[in-house]
């Protein structure tokens with residue numbers, strides 16, 4: 001297809017499912033992977049700005065309380081954070097491979113890679129849960145008495161730490177759910193070598209989750 | 225509006241009567257039907273919020289307490305602001321006329337993601353329900369800006385309106401996303417970026433702001449909620465937080481939101497002015513690019529709302545300086561509209577009157593805005609009635625007026641019926657006179673020190689307030705006449721031609737009202753502002769003005 | 776670009792096939808950069824540490840965006856989209872600091 005008209009009209013053959021139609025209509029949006037991807041990227045921008053806002057908040061307070069932030073940062077466990085970084089990076093790899101495999105028509109490998117991605121996501125959450133649990137044991141949670149007794153800078157650090165990693169973990173969980181859904185649709189053939197934009201889009205979402213962590217990790221763990 | 229037999233002279237099946245029953249509306253994915261559903265909801269909320277404003281004016285008729293005490297006044301004021309901003313002005317033109325016209329103007333049969341489009345409507349309705357529910361739960365007294373620390377401490381239930389704003393934010397993000405993709409992917413063959421109507425350019429620029437700025441307010445409101453319910457201090461100064469940071473984040477969205485409100489209004493003016501001058505738009509590219517420029521520069525100036533809140537001096541000077549720039553692209557538009565009218569054969573039909581009103585009122589609003597952009601002046605004007613007058617001139621005199629203008633321009637297309645002209649003129653005249661009587665005195669009262677958001681005032685401000693309240697009576701009467709005329713037209717209006725105004729954009733090439741699939745095949749795409757090509761509508765209206773204009 | 780042309784015309788109907796090995800290579804680079812940033816944090820650099828960390832994180836995310844997210848092979852219009860989004864965010868940061876940096 002070379003121009004705009006061809007897009008909806010030509011692709012009409014594989015009309016979006018669940019949208020019954022009797023005869024070809026001009027200009028009815030059908031399967032247009034470029035449009036879907038464009039929509040997904042725009043959605044990712046909202047996520048980018050959402051986390052971006054949290055990073056602005058972080059930056060403003062880091063600028064205000066540099067020493068307290070560094071002190072509090074040293075209470076976070078670098079090996080654990082590093083391990084989780086590797087887990088997420090690897091899950092990004094398996095996600096990319098799942099798409100690459102399906103592009104080559106290798107459904108089996110694709111599903112295996114999706115399974116691996118979900119596995120890594122769960123592993124990430126487990127590690128995160130232990131990490132948070134460790135903090136709770138030390139009486140550190142949002143609004144706890146122990147935190148409220150700290151210096152302002154440290155209070156803000158821990159507040160932001162829980163809010164930002166919490167939001168990120170929420171995205172990991174949602175992402176894992178979406179990948180599970182994609183896996184089901186790959187198995188029943190709704191997502192296939194010819195129609196894989198949905199998998200690509202969920203992949204994009206997953207990589208964004210990875211991107212956020214790429215910044216969260218050094219900013220929280222490595223500034224001490 | 226699902227009436228069928230009453231319209232024997234209308235196209236037998238059109239998008240309105242294609243399917244029947246409430247369910248067919250609530251599950252529709254036709255962009256035109258979704259536009260109508262927005263119109264009903266948005267119009268309804270406008271009337272409600274107008275009633276609240278009317279009540280505030282009545283309370284202010286005389287000094288002392290009339291029928292609202294201070295607390296009640298605060299709640300009415302917050303509700304008026306929240307409904308007007310979030311439920312009316314922000315969605316108004318894009319959700320109704322963007323949905324209706326943008327695909328048709330591009331030569332497409334729908335938006336790129338029709339089901340997402342319907343979902344946006346449900347987000348809007350959900351947000352609206354939560355907002356109304358918050359009233360039932362006792363109302364909120366924070367004002368629509370939800371400033372901390374008050375919003376984090378007040379006894380009122382802030383959770384609900386904030387959640388409502390969050391849902392409404394998603395509605396406008398998803399609508400914007402849809403319009404951007406549609407503009408990129410569904411243009412008819414031959415419709416390059418330079419053949420796009422300026423309305424589409426305006427909506428396109430608006431959509432980008434909605435997508436990039438709305439998430440900021442979304443997460444900020446969530447942070448306030450977390451702060452409120454988990455007892456942490458992100459913005460709380462007693463726990464190390466910085467309340468001014470909230471103001472930054474709030475205005476990072478809310479100043480660009482001003483352009484989400486006004487860019488679509490300008491886009492409608494850019495359609496109406498050339499059509500009723502029957503002259504090709506002057507400076508097409510400048511108008512198109514100024515929309516993008518407004519979107520870009522508009523995101524650089526937010527902190528001019530915070531000059532008195534304790535920012536660093538250097539920051540204040542930088543933002544004051546940047547604010548002056550944002551008026552340049554707006555002025556570019558005004559000059560181009562005037563140049564379009566120059567030596568045109570101007571037809572003063574009702575839509576054109578609204579465009580005139582926009583240019584007049586928005587210029588006043590814009591210039592007074594420039595005054596506040598100047599740091600030294602703003603220190604005096606901040607939080608006075610001057611500000612109230614200013615933003616009513618820009619938002620209501622701008623967006624509100626062009627929402628009416630768009631209705632009077634596209635109504636014959638949407639319903640295939642023409643309204644009564646005389647009543648349109650009467651309604652417009654009362655509206656315009658009432659508007660200025662209502663808001664202009666507030667400039668003077670504000671200059672003399674009348675603070676905003678107060679339920680009471682000293683006797684020396686009495687004459688301004690009394691005049692203003694009388695203005696509100698005239699204006700509301702005018703608006704009710706304008707609305708009644710339109711509603712009357714749906715049932716009883718004269719059959720409208722396909723192209724009553726002699727427009728050259730594609731919506732005038734399809735039936736009135738359009739069929740569900742308005743285009744059977746790729747439409748013939750011409751220049752959107754070339755009125756000499758008689759291929760659209762009836763020859764009479766399409767050809768007439770252009771030659772005279774050359775004289 | 777002629778006026779009628781579509782900005783997102785698909786040059787290739789076939790999806791761009793990236794060899795598996797490229798993905799693995801990018802992954803190795805990402806792991807290596809993670810190692811670098813952790814090691815750098817051990818070195819005492821006072822206030823420069825944050826900039827080193829941000830620099831490495833930016834490098835890592837560039838790799839992810841270009842290869843895992845396919846921006847390197849995507850249509851030009853996607854570049855512009857991403858560029859505007861990032862520019863918007865950078866502007867928000869810089870102008871917020873027009874206040875904070877002077878307080």
Ligand SMILES: [Cu+2]
Pocket residue numbers: 478479482525526528529
């Ligand atoms: Cu502003």
